[in-house]
Amino acid sequence: MLTIAAIVAIGAVIAALMPAISRAGNALVTSANVADDRLSSRVEIIHATGQDAATVSEAWVKNTGAIRIDAITKSDVFFGPETDFQRITYGGSGCSAPCWEYELENDTEWNPTATLRITINLSAALAAGNTYYVKVVAANGVEDSRFFTL
DSSP states (O other): OHHHHHHHHHHHHHHHHHHHHHHHHHHHOOOOOHHHHHHHOEEEEEEEETTTTTTTEEEEEEEEEESSSGGGGGGGEEEEEEOOOOEEBOOOTTTOEEEEEEEEEEEESOOOOOOEEEEEEEESSOOOEEEEEEEEEEETEEEEEEEEEO
8 A cells, every 4th residue: 555655646746847847848948049049140240331421321241150140120230429329220121210221132031141231321410530330239149340430
């Protein structure tokens, strides 16, 4: 009788612990996938420019990592004079300033080696002699930044 009670008790404990063990295992797998995604991703701003008195600036950002970067519109773009930059919201084609839009230059998705051309529509004109800062943070957290002077 004692043996049967012990077996039933062990079965109850296993039945109670299995969902928790499964959830913990799933969380570890998810965390490992996120870490792998971030370690396999990399972006590089290869050029940024603008013209005196223009209200548009452009930056070319290359995917130099090993995997495709998804959710381009969820990326963060920061832009402005080196001491007064701000986050610019994504607005899509023909958006009202300040906003940014993008075009993939040599692919249909942001795959490795593909270049993203970001157009930043500004509410104030750029000025010659000033240094500007641009930073791009992809949705998965990889980032790059660059200063450029007009």
